[in-house]
Amino acid sequence: MFTISTQRAETTPTMASSPPPRNQPPRLAHDLVERADVLHAWQANRHKSCHVLLGPAGSGKTTLALQWRSRLFSQGFDVAWMSAQPDDEPEALMDALFAAFDAITPEICQELHLLYNRDGQFLLSSTLAISLIRSIERHGRDTLMVIDDYQNIRAHQAHAMVQTLLDYAPPNLHLLLISRQVPPLQLERLRAASQLHELDVQDLRFSLQDTQEFARQRLPALAPEAVHRLHQLTDGWAAGLQLFVLGMQAQPKRTHWHEPVKNAHDFVAYFNREVLHHLAPERLHGLLRLSPVHHFNEALVVAMLGPSAGQDLMGLLEAQRMFIMPMDEPRAGWWRFHPLFRELLLERFEQAPKELQRTTRIRLGNWFGEKGMLRDAVQLLVAAGEIDQATDWIERHARELFLNGELQRLVRAVAEIPRSYLKKRDSLTLWLGWSQLCYRQFDACQESIDRLEHHLQHQLQHPQRGRSALPQTSPEQAHACMLQFSLALQTDDFSRAQQLLPHMLHMRSQSDAVLQGGRRNLLGWYFSHQGTPAQAREYLLGPGQYREDGSPLQDSSFGNMMSLALLGMTHLHEGHYRQAEATLRAALSKAEAALGSHCEAACNAAGLLCEVLYEINDLQGLRELLERYGDAIDKVALPDARLSATLARSRLLALDHNLAEAQEVLVRLENAVSSRKMLRITAILLYEQFQLSLREHALSEQNHGCLVTLVALAQRAADKQHHAAEKISHYATLAQAQWQAHQHQRHDPAALRQLQALAASPQLARRLQISAIALPALALQRAGQDSAAEDLALQILEQAQASDMVRSVLDLDEASLQLLRQVHASRSKNHPILGFYAARLLKLADEEQASLTHSAAAPRLPADALSERELQILSLLANALPNKRIAQALGVSPETIKWHLKNIYTKLSVFSRNEAIVVARELGVGLPSAEHKLALR
Numbered sequence: 001m002f003t004i005s006t007q008r009a010e011t012t013p014t015m016a017s018s019p020p021p022r023n024q025p026p027r028l029a030h031d032l033v034e035r036a037d038v039l040h041a042w043q044a045n046r047h048k049s050c051h052v053l054l055g056p057a058g059s060g061k062t063t064l065a066l067q068w069r070s071r072l073f074s075q076g077f078d079v080a081w082m083s084a085q086p087d088d089e090p091e092a093l094m095d096a097l098f099a100a101f102d103a104i105t106p107e108i109c110q111e112l113h114l115l116y117n118r119d120g121q122f123l124l125s126s127t128l129a130i131s132l133i134r135s136i137e138r139h140g141r142d143t144l145m146v147i148d149d150y151q152n153i154r155a156h157q158a159h160a161m162v163q164t165l166l167d168y169a170p171p172n173l174h175l176l177l178i179s180r181q182v183p184p185l186q187l188e189r190l191r192a193a194s195q196l197h198e199l200d201v202q203d204l205r206f207s208l209q210d211t212q213e214f215a216r217q218r219l220p221a222l223a224p225e226a227v228h229r230l231h232q233l234t235d236g237w238a239a240g241l242q243l244f245v246l247g248m249q250a251q252p253k254r255t256h257w258h259e260p261v262k263n264a265h266d267f268v269a270y271f272n273r274e275v276l277h278h279l280a281p282e283r284l285h286g287l288l289r290l291s292p293v294h295h296f297n298e299a300l301v302v303a304m305l306g307p308s309a310g311q312d313l314m315g316l317l318e319a320q321r322m323f324i325m326p327m328d329e330p331r332a333g334w335w336r337f338h339p340l341f342r343e344l345l346l347e348r349f350e351q352a353p354k355e356l357q358r359t360t361r362i363r364l365g366n367w368f369g370e371k372g373m374l375r376d377a378v379q380l381l382v383a384a385g386e387i388d389q390a391t392d393w394i395e396r397h398a399r400e401l402f403l404n405g406e407l408q409r410l411v412r413a414v415a416e417i418p419r420s421y422l423k424k425r426d427s428l429t430l431w432l433g434w435s436q437l438c439y440r441q442f443d444a445c446q447e448s449i450d451r452l453e454h455h456l457q458h459q460l461q462h463p464q465r466g467r468s469a470l471p472q473t474s475p476e477q478a479h480a481c482m483l484q485f486s487l488a489l490q491t492d493d494f495s496r497a498q499q500l501l502p503h504m505l506h507m508r509s510q511s512d513a514v515l516q517g518g519r520r521n522l523l524g525w526y527f528s529h530q531g532t533p534a535q536a537r538e539y540l541l542g543p544g545q546y547r548e549d550g551s552p553l554q555d556s557s558f559g560n561m562m563s564l565a566l567l568g569m570t571h572l573h574e575g576h577y578r579q580a581e582a583t584l585r586a587a588l589s590k591a592e593a594a595l596g597s598h599c600e601a602a603c604n605a606a607g608l609l610c611e612v613l614y615e616i617n618d619l620q621g622l623r624e625l626l627e628r629y630g631d632a633i634d635k636v637a638l639p640d641a642r643l644s645a646t647l648a649r650s651r652l653l654a655l656d657h658n659l660a661e662a663q664e665v666l667v668r669l670e671n672a673v674s675s676r677k678m679l680r681i682t683a684i685l686l687y688e689q690f691q692l693s694l695r696e697h698a699l700s701e702q703n704h705g706c707l708v709t710l711v712a713l714a715q716r717a718a719d720k721q722h723h724a725a726e727k728i729s730h731y732a733t734l735a736q737a738q739w740q741a742h743q744h745q746r747h748d749p750a751a752l753r754q755l756q757a758l759a760a761s762p763q764l765a766r767r768l769q770i771s772a773i774a775l776p777a778l779a780l781q782r783a784g785q786d787s788a789a790e791d792l793a794l795q796i797l798e799q800a801q802a803s804d805m806v807r808s809v810l811d812l813d814e815a816s817l818q819l820l821r822q823v824h825a826s827r828s829k830n831h832p833i834l835g836f837y838a839a840r841l842l843k844l845a846d847e848e849q850a851s852l853t854h855s856a857a858a859p860r861l862p863a864d865a866l867s868e869r870e871l872q873i874l875s876l877l878a879n880a881l882p883n884k885r886i887a888q889a890l891g892v893s894p895e896t897i898k899w900h901l902k903n904i905y906t907k908l909s910v911f912s913r914n915e916a917i918v919v920a921r922e923l924g925v926g927l928p929s930a931e932h933k934l935a936l937r
Helices: 036-043 061-073 092-104 106-119 125-139 156-167 188-192 208-218 224-234 238-247 264-278 281-290 298-305 307-320 339-349 354-370 374-383 387-403 407-415 426-438 442-455 475-490 494-505 513-529 533-540 560-574 577-595 600-615 619-636 639-655 659-674 679-695 701-719 725-742 749-759 766-782 786-803 814-830 832-857 868-877 883-890 894-908 913-923 930-936
Strands: 003-005 050-054 078-083 143-148 173-179 196-199 324-326 335-337
Touching: 036 061, 036 196, 050 061, 061 078, 061 143, 061 173, 078 092, 092 106, 092 125, 106 125, 125 156, 125 173, 125 832, 156 173, 188 196, 188 577, 208 224, 281 298, 281 307, 281 339, 298 307, 298 354, 335 339, 354 374, 354 387, 374 387, 374 407, 387 407, 387 426, 407 426, 426 442, 426 475, 442 475, 475 494, 475 513, 494 513, 513 533, 513 560, 533 560, 560 577, 560 600, 560 639, 577 600, 600 619, 600 639, 619 639, 639 659, 639 679, 659 679, 679 701, 679 725, 701 725, 725 749, 725 766, 749 766, 766 786, 766 814, 786 814, 786 832, 814 832, 868 883, 868 894, 868 913, 883 894, 894 913
Parallel strands: 050 173, 050 196, 078 143, 143 173
Antiparallel strands: 003 078, 324 335
């Protein structure tokens, strides 16, 4: 059972003493060290919706929370404290909530009592949470709910209740979750919206000053050196400090500290002045000969300089530690120069005789080649002009590098070799094909596959198209099969992928990590598109793959990070936006942390997340994501991620009333995929262009041509028995129905039944299902069948609420929204959760309409109200360019653009980019010329 108290704590921060009664929070001891710095930082975040305090046992979580609680009382907060026990039952939650909020004020629980008395049983957690949200919102005062020992909660109903509170919390409701482990909640959206404040063991660690105060109170005679030693031994762990002080019997050893130089500029100046000019010539010469490499170890130094000089130089470097740093690698003994230091050395090295530079790079390159470090070897040898030798090393080590998961490094190494050299060696054809696939040279990749099949023709069969799946009799054939399967998916050729599927399924005998990782990700991708996401997740959630050295395989398309991004794609294809958001945010965060902000996995997660952010109406988050990743997605991402980002960008531009630019974004991708005969993606883009025309309630000849082309495309796909024929037909059918509705043509009963059957199809995208239901609902309403129309409108709300959809509803036409308002007014009492969700959606719709009305009614400003620079920025803003692109166009920094935008918003009396764009068009601010727009791209 939850135990809850709302008593106000004493204001003296002390440490928790004996366990309190279950209806009270712990008390604070009188001699507690106040964590002033942590509390001050926490106070600045007190109005956020959720606070999570994580740490192990004895780390001081509860004590810190009690200190914060006492500060909040002085600022007018109401606080309810809950301590979860291991044997808690979900049914006890209701009594606990009654006790907590009745103690604050009986009005909060009034609605809860009515619901309980009516049903006479434990209510569903979502219903309970929504009633509580309404009550706290009416309460008005800031209210903090604290759940201590959250890790003890096991019942999923309790987690669902807390999740609902977090999802729909009013501004005056705040939750603090104290736990030893991460709560099983979806917090990614709160984190992205800056409504989540997280403290972990790093925040809980005592600083040296905290340790000194702790020791002063308990051991005032302890020497300063002993306090330093105490702090080191305990690493700031609160319970460890207590136990260590109790058991301390002797003076600890003195600890010596060395303060490194932290400022890079000071470091370079110091090294030039105090070190470089004082080195012996032979040592300086040795450093210069090492400067071309990115990393080194003692073996390399000795091989280059000889045993005596090499060991002498390494001894100097390791003793100084001022200008070398250990590499972040599992292998010990590898070092790298400080980047600024290496830059200085390279400048001097490039002043040496050309022959010395050449021979030095050759020796270094061959040493790396012998060690199997192919990328370093090729880079050095190519720089020395030894192309044949570099190609020899690729031929010798490419397979090993590939099997160790170093595909991107192999691709980059191969890309540095002229194609004329590579084509002379059949043994490199496979690696050349992978390189071409990564750089989207699909026709060239197919040529390499054909050459590879010819090279392996004694092991191949030849059914259709002169190219076939490879019998899995050797690792070479397995790799070639995976290359073909990858090319088929990259070009949206799922018919070809289906031919290769049996061989992909029987690739289990292969043991190398890349084959298994690639097989897992490719099959996950394939089955997600086949409408079997559960089967896709069976592969993607399988065991991770590991390199031969035991480290996880993360890099490239075959790594574990890409698996997580593809897992998010399966939820997106199902229309489960909440789960897709959580998975894709996690994938993006982990990929950025492990591989860098623009790695392949991060770009794909970002591209897929764009579509999710649009649907959940996080438009600001979408703008920021596109600004960070827009260009990288176009260059690196898989077709699905690129499509998702394109759709989101176009829809965002349409919301900004920049339909021409929105159309152009779609056409640009359509031209790219049409040349590759990617019919499914082409159909989606044609349908989206048709939707843009409907937004303006007028169809131009060009946009009507999109409908005609889409219908023809559906017929062509059906005639060819294309793998996506059914999906393309869905888009064409829905577009035709929307055209009839736009022309005010009456739908016959057969057409309405077809639309209703289409909406029920599991293959239909969730966004299309909303539109497919709305059309017959409006038709029934016009025919006077209000009850039947409301039944269908209720289905729209049910679909939206089940999938956490927002924009699919908001983007409906005004007649559909009016029908939803009618349903909400007449039926929400019978559906409390659905009614709450509908009210939220309709409120957003009203706010959007009010914003547009306000912008339209804003008085026109005189032409000289804005400066020339502000007019330039406003003109680019009207074309939906992000801050970074505007800065590039004007040759200034993004920060300067932000400063100008603040001034523009103030002068125009607007509060957002959207409103500024509307007013810009009211002012008649000119758009850039076609040449200028082309240059900006």
